Amino acid sequence: MHLRDTRAADLPSLQDIERAAGEPFRGIGMADVADDPPPSVAELERHLRAGLSWVAADSADRPVAYLVAERVDGALHIEQVSVHPANARRGVGRSLIEHAAGHAVTAGLPALTLTTFADVPWNAPYYLRCGFAVLPEDAVGPGLREIRRREAAHGLDRWPRVCMRRAL
Numbered sequence: 001m002h003l004r005d006t007r008a009a010d011l012p013s014l015q016d017i018e019r020a021a022g023e024p025f026r027g028i029g030m031a032d033v034a035d036d037p038p039p040s041v042a043e044l045e046r047h048l049r050a051g052l053s054w055v056a057a058d059s060a061d062r063p064v065a066y067l068v069a070e071r072v073d074g075a076l077h078i079e080q081v082s083v084h085p086a087n088a089r090r091g092v093g094r095s096l097i098e099h100a101a102g103h104a105v106t107a108g109l110p111a112l113t114l115t116t117f118a119d120v121p122w123n124a125p126y127y128l129r130c131g132f133a134v135l136p137e138d139a140v141g142p143g144l145r146e147i148r149r150r151e152a153a154h155g156l157d158r159w160p161r162v163c164m165r166r167a168l
Helices: 008-026 031-035 041-049 092-106 124-129 142-153
Strands: 002-005 053-057 063-072 075-083 111-117 161-167
Touching (some): 008 031, 008 063, 008 075, 041 063, 053 092, 111 124, 124 161
Parallel strands (some): 075 111
Antiparallel strands (some): 063 075, 111 161
C-alpha cells in the first residue's frame, strides 16, 4: 500500500469503498448505516479541491481506503475515513490518520477531531487506540456542534455518538 493525494478519477472508487465499508454495520443491527448512500462526487470533489483528501492505494494504484478532512474549530476534522473490508485490519486506516496528522502539523493545526459511534468496535474504541479522547460536551466547539446537529438530523443519533480529539 502507498498513500497519495486523491485524484478526480478516484472519486467513484471512493464511493464504492464507502458502500463496502458500510456493510459490516448490517451485522451489528445498524442496517440503516449500511444502507446510507456514500458521499456524492460533488462532496468528495470539495475535499479534493481543498487538498484534504488522501487514498491508500494498492500495487496497481487502485484506492482501497480514503480519508477526507476539513478545518473545523481550528483543528483538522476527519470527516470520513473508510477502508474496504478486504483491506481492513492491516493498519491502512491508521496510516491515513497519521498522514492527516502530519498534514495538520505542517498546517499549524493543534489537533485532529472526528465524530463517531461510541459503541461500534471499529469506531470510538479504535480511535481511542489511535490516541483520540472523547471530548466532554462543554469542550465541543461550534463547528463540531453543527456537524453533530446535521448527523442527528440525518438519523445517526439512533445510536450513541461522540466527538473525539487528538492533540498533535
